[in-house]
Amino acid sequence: xxxxxxxxxxxxxxxxxxxxxxxxxxxxxxxxxxxxxxxxxxxxxxxxxxxxxxxxxxxxxxxxxxxxxxxxxxxxxxxxxxxxxxxxxxxxxxxxxxxxxxxxxxxxxxxxxxxxxxxxxxxxxxxxxxxxxxxxxxxxxxxxxxxxxxxxxxxxxxxxxxxxxxxxxxxxxxxxxxxxxxxxxxxxxxxxxxxxxxxxxxxxxxxxxxxxxxxxxxxxxxxxxxxxxxxxxxxxxxxxxxxxxxxxxxxxxxxxxxxxxxxxxxxxxxxxxxxxxxxxxxxxxxxxxxxxxxxxxxxxxxxxxxxxxxxxxxxxxxxxxxxxxxxxxxxxxxxxxxxxxxxxxxxxxxxxxxxxxxxxxxxxxxxxxxxxxxxxxxxxxxxxxxxxxxxxxxxxxxxxxxxxxxxxxxxxxxxxxxxxxxxxxxx
Ligand code: IMO
Ligand code: MG
Numbered sequence: 001x002x003x004x005x006x007x008x009x010x011x012x013x014x015x016x017x018x019x020x021x022x023x024x025x026x027x028x029x030x031x032x033x034x035x036x037x038x039x040x041x042x043x044x045x046x047x048x049x050x051x052x053x054x055x056x057x058x059x060x061x062x063x064x065x066x067x068x069x070x071x072x073x074x075x076x077x078x079x080x081x082x083x084x085x086x087x088x089x090x091x092x093x094x095x096x097x098x099x100x101x102x103x104x105x106x107x108x109x110x111x112x113x114x115x116x117x118x119x120x121x122x123x124x125x126x127x128x129x130x131x132x133x134x135x136x137x138x139x140x141x142x143x144x145x146x147x148x149x150x151x152x153x154x155x156x157x158x159x160x161x162x163x164x165x166x167x168x169x170x171x172x173x174x175x176x177x178x179x180x181x182x183x184x185x186x187x188x189x190x191x192x193x194x195x196x197x198x199x200x201x202x203x204x205x206x207x208x209x210x211x212x213x214x215x216x217x218x219x220x221x222x223x224x225x226x227x228x229x230x231x232x233x234x235x236x237x238x239x240x241x242x243x244x245x246x247x248x249x250x251x252x253x254x255x256x257x258x259x260x261x262x263x264x265x266x267x268x269x270x271x272x273x274x275x276x277x278x279x280x281x282x283x284x285x286x287x288x289x290x291x292x293x294x295x296x297x298x299x300x301x302x303x304x305x306x307x308x309x310x311x312x313x314x315x316x317x318x319x320x321x322x323x324x325x326x327x328x329x330x331x332x333x334x335x336x337x338x339x340x341x342x343x344x345x346x347x348x349x350x351x352x353x354x355x356x357x358x359x360x361x362x363x364x365x366x367x368x369x370x371x372x373x374x375x376x377x378x379x380x381x382x383x384x385x386x387x388x389x390x391x392x393x394x395x396x397x398x399x400x401x402x403x404x405x406x407x408x409x410x411x412x413x414x415x416x417x418x419x420x421x422x423x424x425x426x427x
Contacts, residue, residue: 002259003217004426005247006327008224009263009317011271013297013304015329015412016264017041020057020220022417026427028215029065030058031207033250034240035222036073036105036135038128040298044415048089051298055082056220060091065210067203070101071240071250072222073135074147075110076192098196099203100148104189108167108180109134115175125236126273128299136239138163147200150193157186204252211257216427219247225263225317226271233360236275244321262409262426263323265314265400267331270304272297276364279307279343293333308341308370311403313356318404325409325424328397332413337375340396343368344403373399381414386423 006023008014021043024030032039037053044050047060054074056066068074083093109131116133117124127133138144143163149156161182168179210217223242226232231243240246248255268289271277280286286306289295295304318326334340346353346366357363376390383389389397389411401408411421 002211002214003219003253003257004260004262005219005221005244005258006262006264007221007244007247007321007323008227008242009265009314009321009323009326010224010269011226011277012224013040013270013272014224014264014266016221017043017052017057018329018412018415018417019264019327019410020218021045021060022420023218023427024058024061024064026216027058027061027064027218029067029207029210029217030056030220031067031069031203031217031251032056032072032220032222033069034071034242034246035238036132037075037078037130038132038238038299039222041220041222042298042415045417047091050085050089053082053299054079055086055093055096058218058220059086059093059096062092062095065095065097065206067206067251068096068098068102069203069251070099071246072099073103073105073132073139074098075105075130076189076196078130080192080195096199097201097203097206098147098199100146100200102147103135103139103144104147104150105131105135106145106189107185108164108171109138111171111177111180112167115177119175124274126275128297130299133239147196150189151197151200153190153193156189156193160186160189207251207253218427219251221247221264225321226313231316231320233275233363234358236273236360260324260426261322263318263321263326263406264329265309265326265404266329267309267334267396269307269310270295272300272302272304276360277305277307278312278346278363278366278368279310280305281307285337288336289333292336293330308343308368309400310343310368311400312343312346312354314400314404315354316356318406323404323406325426326400326404326406327410327412328400328408329412331393331397331411332379332381332419334396335376335378335380338377339375340373341370342373342399342403344371345369371399381419383413384418384421386411386421389421
C-alpha cells in the first residue's frame with residue numbers, strides 16, 4: 001500500500017510521533033501537511049529523545065525524504081532550531097524539503113495570538129501561542145507571506161509593507177501595543193530566507209514523482225480530529241483541517257491516491273487547553289493516569305487533562321475520516337488500573353446520544369454513559385503479539401474495534417519502536 005495517512009483521532013497527542021518514526025522505516029517519503037509548531041511529536045529511538053514540532057518524524061531514517069507541505073505554517077526560528085538540535089545529535093537533514101507555498105509565521109502572528117487569547121478572558125481557547133490561528137487567518141484572508149516569497153526580496157518588501165501597515169493598525173488601535181518596525185522584520189526574514197533557501201522546493205511535484213515511482217509515502221497528521229476547524233469542538237479547536245481531507249489540500253495530493261487511513265487513538269483520552277471533554281476524570285484516577293503516563297504537553301509543558309476512552313467521539317472520528325484501521329497507543333498505561341471504563345453513549349436532556357452534538361454548550365452538558373471492563377494489572381510492555389496479551393487487554397481492544405467499527409492494525413505498549421504489536425502491516 002503506497003500512500004498511508006496517519007491521523008490524530010482524538011484531541012491530539014495520541015502518539016503520532018512514535019508511530020510515524022516506526023512506520024517510516026519502510027517508507028520512502030514522510031510528509032507533514034497541516035498545523036505548525038503547535039504540534040509536539042515525541043520520538044524516542046536509538047538516535048535519542050526528540051520533541052518534533054515541524055520536521056516530520058521520518059527524519060531519523062537516512063533514506064527517507066521528509067517534506068513539510070504547503071498546508072503547514074512555518075515559524076522559521078523553530079524550524080532552524082529544530083534542525084540544529086537534530087544535527088547536534090548526528091541526525092542528517094539533507095533529505096528535508098519545505099514547500100514554496102507554505103505560509104510563514106511572522107512576529108505579529110505570535111504577538112496577536114497572545115493578545116487575542118488575553119482578550120478572550122474566561123473564554124480563552126488555551127492556544128499554544130505559536131501564532132497558528134493568526135497565521136491561518138492571514139492565509140485565508142489573503143494577507144499571508146509564503147516561504148517562496150522570501151526568495152523574491154523586492155516583492156517581499158512591498159508585500160510586507162502592505163501587510164504590516166494593516167497589522168500595526170490592529171496592534172496599536174485595538175490592543176494599544178507598540179507598532180512593529182518594517183525594516184527589522186524585513187532584515188530578519190531575509191536572513192531566514194537565505195537559511196531556508198536550500199530547503200525550499202515545489203514539494204507537490206516531489207510527492208507526485210514519488211508516487212510515479214511507486215514509492216511508499218507516509219502522511220504524518222498533526223493535532224487531532226476533535227481539534228479540526230470543522231468537525232472539532234468549535235471554537236475550542238485549532239485553525240486547520242486536521243483530518244484526512246487536509247492531507248490532500250495540504251500537499252497537492254489527489255484523494256484517489258490514498259490507500260489507507262490509520263486513525264491514532266490513545267487507550268484513554270487527553271486534552272490540553274480549553275473546551276468540553278465529557279469523559280474527563282477530575283478525580284484521583286485522572287491524576288494517577290497523568291502522573292503515571294507523564295501527560296504533559298510536549299510544546300507547552302501544560303498538564304494534560306485525562307479521561308476514559310470516549311467511543312462516542314471515537315466513532316465519529318472514524319466516520320468523518322474514513323479510517324481503514326486504527327492504531328491504539330499507550331495500552332501499557334492502563335495496566336495500573338483494576339478496571340477500565342469506556343464511554344459508549346451520552347445522556348443529554350433525557351435522550352441518549354451516540355454521536356457528539358456540534359454545539360460545545362450541548363457537549364458540555366452531556367453525561368457519559370459507561371461500560372466497565374476488568375483491567376489486567378500486569379506489565380504488557382514486553383509483549384509483541386496480540387495473542388500474548390492478557391485476555392482482559394484483548395477484550396478491551398476487541399470492544400474498541402466493535403465500538404469504532406474499524407479494525408486495529410497496531411498496538412503500542414511503550415515509547416520505544418520495538419514496544420509495538422503489529423497486528424497488520426500497514427506499509
Ligand atoms: P499534536 O500534533 C494537542 C490545541 C491547543 C488548543 C487548541 C488551539 O502534538 O497532537 P493552537 O495553538 O493550535 O491555536 O491551539 O489546539 N492543540 C493541540 N493539542 N496536541 C496538539 O498537537 C495540538 N495542537 C494544538 O492546546 O487547545
Ligand atoms: Mg503532541
